[in-house]
Amino acid sequence: MMRFGILLLGAALGMAPLEGQKPLVPALSHYTLKNGLAVVLSENSDLPLVSVVVGYSAGSIHELPGKTGVSYLLEKLMMSAGSANVAPFAQILDINRVGGSLNANALEDQTLYYQTVPSNHLAMALWLESDRMRMLDITEENFEKARGELLQELQDRKTTESYLTSLLAFDQLIYSDFPFSHSLLGEEIDVRNLTLEDVRSFYEARYAPSNAVLCICGDFNKLKARELVARYFESLPAGKSAPTAFEPPYRIKVLVDKTMVDAMASAPGVFIGFRLAAPASEYYPIMTLLDFVLMRGRSARLPRRLLNREAKIAFQLSGGIEHRLNRSVYKIFIAASQIQIPFCRAAVFAELEKLKTKFLGESEIAKAKTLFRQNILSRTTPTIDRAIFLTESYWIYQSAGRTLDDLGKDLESVLRVTASDLVGIMARYFTLDNCVILQVRMK
Amino acid sequence: MVLLLGAAGAVGTAAFGQERFRQKLPAPEPRPELKLPRIESMTLSNGLQVSVVYRESTPFISLHLIIAAGESVAPPQTPGLATLAAGMFGQGTMLRPAAELEEMIESMGGTFSAQADQDVILLGFHFLEEYLDPALDLLGEMVLQPRLGEREVQIVRSMISAEMSTQERSPYFVARRFMLRLLFQGHPYEQLLFSREALKSWNVRDLQAFWDRFIGPNNAQIIVTGDLTVNTVSRKVSHVLNTWRPSNTKAGILPSPRPPALDRVCFIEIPQATSCAIYAGTVLPLLVTGERFALLVLHQLLGGSINSRLFMNLRNSKGFAYEAYSQPEFYRAGGVFSLRALVRPEELAASVRELLAATRGLIKEAPAQREEIDEAKSILLGGFPRQIDRYDDFSGYLASLKASGAGDELWGRFPELILEVDAERILQTAQKYLTQPFLVVIAGSREQCWEPLSEFETVEIYDAKGQLKSTNRKQRSP
Numbered sequence: 058m059m060r061f062g063i064l065l066l067g068a069a070l071g072m073a074p075l076e077g078q079k080p081l082v083p084a085l086s087h088y089t090l091k092n093g094l095a096v097v098l099s100e101n102s103d104l105p106l107v108s109v110v111v112g113y114s115a116g117s118i119h120e121l122p123g124k125t126g127v128s129y130l131l132e133k134l135m136m137s138a139g140s141a142n143v144a145p146f147a148q149i150l151d152i153n154r155v156g157g158s159l160n161a162n163a164l165e166d167q168t169l170y171y172q173t174v175p176s177n178h179l180a181m182a183l184w185l186e187s188d189r190m191r192m193l194d195i196t197e198e199n200f201e202k203a204r205g206e207l208l209q210e211l212q213d214r215k216t217t218e219s220y221l222t223s224l225l226a227f228d229q230l231i232y233s234d235f236p237f238s239h240s241l242l243g244e245e246i247d248v249r250n251l252t253l254e255d256v257r258s259f260y261e262a263r264y265a266p267s268n269a270v271l272c273i274c275g276d277f278n279k280l281k282a283r284e285l286v287a288r289y290f291e292s293l294p295a296g297k298s299a300p301t302a303f304e305p306p307y308r309i310k311v312l313v314d315k316t317m318v319d320a321m322a323s324a325p326g327v328f329i330g331f332r333l334a335a336p337a338s339e340y341y342p343i344m345t346l347l348d349f350v351l352m353r354g355r356s357a358r359l360p361r362r363l364l365n366r367e368a369k370i371a372f373q374l375s376g377g378i379e380h381r382l383n384r385s386v387y388k389i390f391i392a393a394s395q396i397q398i399p400f401c402r403a404a405v406f407a408e409l410e411k412l413k414t415k416f417l418g419e420s421e422i423a424k425a426k427t428l429f430r431q432n433i434l435s436r437t438t439p440t441i442d443r444a445i446f447l448t449e450s451y452w453i454y455q456s457a458g459r460t461l462d463d464l465g466k467d468l469e470s471v472l473r474v475t476a477s478d479l480v481g482i483m484a485r486y487f488t489l490d491n492c493v494i495l496q497v498r499m500k
Numbered sequence: 501m502v503l504l505l506g507a508a509g510a511v512g513t514a515a516f517g518q519e520r521f522r523q524k525l526p527a528p529e530p531r532p533e534l535k536l537p538r539i540e541s542m543t544l545s546n547g548l549q550v551s552v553v554y555r556e557s558t559p560f561i562s563l564h565l566i567i568a569a570g571e572s573v574a575p576p577q578t579p580g581l582a583t584l585a586a587g588m589f590g591q592g593t594m595l596r597p598a599a600e601l602e603e604m605i606e607s608m609g610g611t612f613s614a615q616a617d618q619d620v621i622l623l624g625f626h627f628l629e630e631y632l633d634p635a636l637d638l639l640g641e642m643v644l645q646p647r648l649g650e651r652e653v654q655i656v657r658s659m660i661s662a663e664m665s666t667q668e669r670s671p672y673f674v675a676r677r678f679m680l681r682l683l684f685q686g687h688p689y690e691q692l693l694f695s696r697e698a699l700k701s702w703n704v705r706d707l708q709a710f711w712d713r714f715i716g717p718n719n720a721q722i723i724v725t726g727d728l729t730v731n732t733v734s735r736k737v738s739h740v741l742n743t744w745r746p747s748n749t750k751a752g753i754l755p756s757p758r759p760p761a762l763d764r765v766c767f768i769e770i771p772q773a774t775s776c777a778i779y780a781g782t783v784l785p786l787l788v789t790g791e792r793f794a795l796l797v798l799h800q801l802l803g804g805s806i807n808s809r810l811f812m813n814l815r816n817s818k819g820f821a822y823e824a825y826s827q828p829e830f831y832r833a834g835g836v837f838s839l840r841a842l843v844r845p846e847e848l849a850a851s852v853r854e855l856l857a858a859t860r861g862l863i864k865e866a867p868a869q870r871e872e873i874d875e876a877k878s879i880l881l882g883g884f885p886r887q888i889d890r891y892d893d894f895s896g897y898l899a900s901l902k903a904s905g906a907g908d909e910l911w912g913r914f915p916e917l918i919l920e921v922d923a924e925r926i927l928q929t930a931q932k933y934l935t936q937p938f939l940v941v942i943a944g945s946r947e948q949c950w951e952p953l954s955e956f957e958t959v960e961i962y963d964a965k966g967q968l969k970s971t972n973r974k975q976r977s978p
Contacts, residue, residue: 078630079559103557104885105532142522151525153805154875156882173889175882180526188522276532292519356603366598366655424607431609431628434559439889 082465092295093267107275108441109182110171112448115263118236126243132163133203141192166382176276187289223319227328265296274444316496326392326497333385337457349425413483416476536912540730547718552730561726562895568751569714570619572688579694582616587656589614594645618692640740671777675943687757716747725895754833756785759936766960776944781838793917794929800876820847832905845948849955
C-alpha cells in the first residue's frame with residue numbers, strides 16, 4: 058500500500074533535456090472525447106507489443122465514512138464479473154490466450170486496470186475495457202463473493218503481514234483527515250455492512266468516461282488507434298460529474314510522538330514522517346531529489362548510516378515520498394532491536410540536521426540526479442511501465458488543473474536543483490513541528 | 501432494439517452496449533513481425549568472446565559476463581564454491597571496499613548482480629549509456645583485482661545463509677530443490693543443491709584455487725546490449741581486460757543426467773507449512789533444436805498457463821489444487837521437465853495421479869489437438885516480446901540462451917521455430933521423454949500431509965534436513 062512515487066509537478070521551466078541525454082519522457086499526445094474520456098497515446102515500435110491502461114479516479118479517498126473498502130471491493134469485481142458482452146473471467150482467458158498479461162492496482166486516489174497484448178490485438182484490449190467501463194454486471198452473487206474475498210484478505214493480511222496494523226495507525230496520524238487517512242482495505246465492520254446498492258452507486262459515480270483516462274503505449278498506428286478508441290468509447294455515456302474537491306493540505310504544527318503495540322511486529326520499529334508540499338507545488342522537484350539523497354540506493358544517506366556493513370544498526374529500512382492526490386508525505390520506517398531503536402531515531406534526525414546545515418557536495422548531488430534519471434527512464438522504457446507511469450501522472454496533473462504537456466519539463470527541473478535548494482527545503486518541511494513519530498513495540 | 505453504429509458512434513444515443521460490433525471479440529490484425537537485432541561477435545586475443553546486440557533507442561547499456569564455472573565444476577568436498585565466487589564480485593576490490601563499489605555503481609545509474617547456477621557464474625551490470633567507459637573500468641577492476649579475503653567470505657556466507665533460510669519456508673522451493681537433488685544424485689549437477697551446512701566448509705584457500713582454475717577469459721563470454729557496435733565494444737573491453745590471464749582449466753562437457761529408474765514418491769517435512777506443494781520431474785538429455793521447441797509447445801498446452809490442461813483440470817474442473825503448471829528447464833548437459841501444484845492436502849494422492857495421468861495422456865488417451873497446439877503457439881509467440889521488453893530482460897534472455905549452451909542461431913528464430921512444431925513432433929517428444937519415470941516430491945507439514953500420504957503405495961519420508969527417516973508402504977486390507 059505504500060506508494061512512493063517520484064511524480065512531481067513544479068514550475069515548468071521551459072528548458073530542453075540536458076545536452077547529449079535522451080529525453081526523460083518519450084513523445085506523447087493526448088486529447089479528450091466528447092464524453093470526457095481523456096486519451097493518452099505514446100508510440101514505440103521496438104517490439105510488437107501494446108499496453109492499454111485505464112485509470113479511474115476511484116480510490117479510498119472517494120469513500121464515505123461507514124463505506125470504506127468499497128473501492129477495493131469494486132476492483133475485485135471488475136476483474137471477475139462479466140459485463141454486457143463479456144462473460145465472467147473471459148477477459149483473463151482472452152488476454153492470456155494471445156500471450157498477453159493483465160492486472161489491476163487499487164490505490165488510495167485511483168484504480169488502474171492494465172494489460173499488454175501483441176500489437177495486433179489492440180482492438181480486443183479496447184473492446185474489453187470499454188465493456189466494463191459502463192456495463193459491469195454487478196449482481197448479488199458476485200458482490201457477495203467479492204465481499205467474502207475481501208473479508209478473507211483483511212483477516213489474512215492482519216494475521217500475516219508484519220507492521221500492517223501499525224502502518225495504518227501511522228497513516229491516521231500523518232494524514233489525519235478521513236479521506237486520506239483510512240485504509241484502502243476498509244474496516245471490517247464497514248465491509249460487512251456494505252450493500253449491493255453501495256457498490257453500484259460507487260461504480261455509477263466513479264466508473265465513467267468523464268472520470269477516466271485511457272492510455273495506449275507501444276506499437277500502434279496513431280490514426281488507427283484513434284479510430285478504435287472512438288468506436289469503442291465514444292458512445293459510452295459521460296456519467297455524472299463526480300465531486301473531487303478536498304481540503305487543501307496543512308502542516309501538523311506540533312510534534313506528534315506516540316507508541317503502540319503491534320501484535321504482528323517481528324521486531325521493534327519506528328515510523329517517522331513529515332508532511333510535504335503538494336505535488337503541484339514549486340517545491341516538489343526539490344523534494345524529489347532529496348528523496349534520492351536520503352533514501353534511494355544502498356549508498357544514500359539513511360541506508361549508509363543504518364544498514365552499512367560495518368555497523369548495521371537496523372534490520373530493515375524503507376520509505377520515501379508518498380502522495381495521495383494533493384497530499385504528500387515523507388515516510389521513514391525502521392525495524393531494529395529494542396536497544397537500537399533510540400539510536401536509529403537519533404541517527405535519522407542527525408542526518409536530517411546535517412542536510413539542513415551543510416550544503417551537499419557536487420558529487421553527491423550528481424549521483425542523486427543520475428539515480429533519478431535512471432529511475433524515470435526505467436519506468437518509461439518498458440511498454441507497460443510507461444503506460445502506468447503516464448496514467449498515474451495524468452491524475453496528479455489533472456488535479457492541479459494542468460496537462461501532461463508539462464511532464465517532461467517538470468522532470469527535467471529536478472536535474473537543475475541546487476545544493477541551496479535542498480537546504481531550503483529541509484528547513485521548510487523537516488522540522489519537529491511538522492513531524493509525526495510512531496514507535497512500535499512487539500507484543 | 502439493436503442500433504448499428506459506425507466507427508464514429510454517437511454520444512448519448514440509446515442502447516449503448518448493444519451495438520452489434522460490441523457483441524463479439526474483435527478479430528485481430530495480421531500477426532506483426534518480430535524483428536530482433538543481430539548478434540555480432542568477436543574473440544579477443546586472450547580468448548574472451550565478445551558479443552554485441554545493437555539497440556538504438558534504449559538509454560541503458562546491459563552487460564552480462566558469463567563464466568563457465570558453475571557448481572558442477574566445484575570440488576565435491578566444498579559444494580557451493582561457485583556461489584561463493586559469484587558473491588565475491590560485489591565485495592569490493594583490492595583498490596576499494598564494497599561500500600565504495602556500490603556508490604560508484606549507483607553513480608552510474610547502475611545495478612549489479614552476480615549469481616551461480618549449475619553451469620555458469622553470471623554477472624549482470626546495467627547502467628546509463630553515458631557511463632560505458634567508467635563501467636567497463638570498474639568491471640575490469642572487479643574481475644582482475646577481486647578482494648578474496650576471510651572477512652568477505654564471511655559476509656557472503658551470512659548473506660547466502662539468510663537467503664536460504666527465507667527460501668526454506670516456501671514449500672515450493674523446498675520441494676523443487678529436493679526433487680532436483682534426487683534427480684541429479686551422482687551427477688555433478690547435484691552440487692548446486694548444497695545445504696546450509698556446506699557453507700561452513702567455504703574458505704579462502706579453496707576459493708582462490710577455484711578462481712585460478714576457472715575464472716579466466718578463455719572460459720568466459722561477455723554480451724553487451726545497447727546503442728553500440730561490436731568494434732567499439734571489443735576495443736574498449738580489450739583495453740580493460742587484456743591483462744586477464746587465462747584460467748588453468750576450461751570447463752568441459754558433462755554427461756547428460758540419467759532419468760530415474762522408476763516412479764518414486766517422496767515426502768519432505770516443512771514444520772508449520774500452511775500449504776502443500778508437489779513437484780514431479782524427470783530429466784532430459786541435451787535436446788536438439790527441434791525437440792527443444794516441441795517441448796516448449798507441449799509444455800505450454802499441458803501446463804504453461806491458466807488456459808492449459810493441468811490448471812483447467814486440477815483447479816477448475818476437479819478443485820484439487822490452487823494452481824498447477826509444468827516447466828521445462830534447459831541446461832548445458834541436459835535439463836528437467838517438471839510439474840508443480842499447490843494442492844489441498846486431502847487431495848494429495850489424487851493430485852499426483854492427475855498430474856501424471858494428464859502428462860502421459862498426451863501420448864495415448866488425449867494427444868494434443870490442433871486447436872490446443874494453435875493456442876499454445878499463440879501464447880508463446882504473443883508472450884515472447886513481453887519477456888524481453890525490459891532492457892535487462894532483453895539482455896538477460898540472450899545471456900541465459902548462451903549460458904545454457906544454445907547457439908546464436910536460436911536468437912531471432914524463436915517465432916520460426918515455434919511455428920514449425922506440429923502434432924507429430926509433439927507426440928514424438930512426449931513418447932520419448934514423458935514415458936520416463938517421474939520423481940514426485942511432496943512438501944508440507946506432517947500434520948496436514950500424513951494421513952493423505954497413506955494413499956500412496958510407497959512413500960519415502962524425509963525430515964526437514966533431507967535425511968531419509970523411513971519408507972512407508974500402503975497397508976493392504978486382508
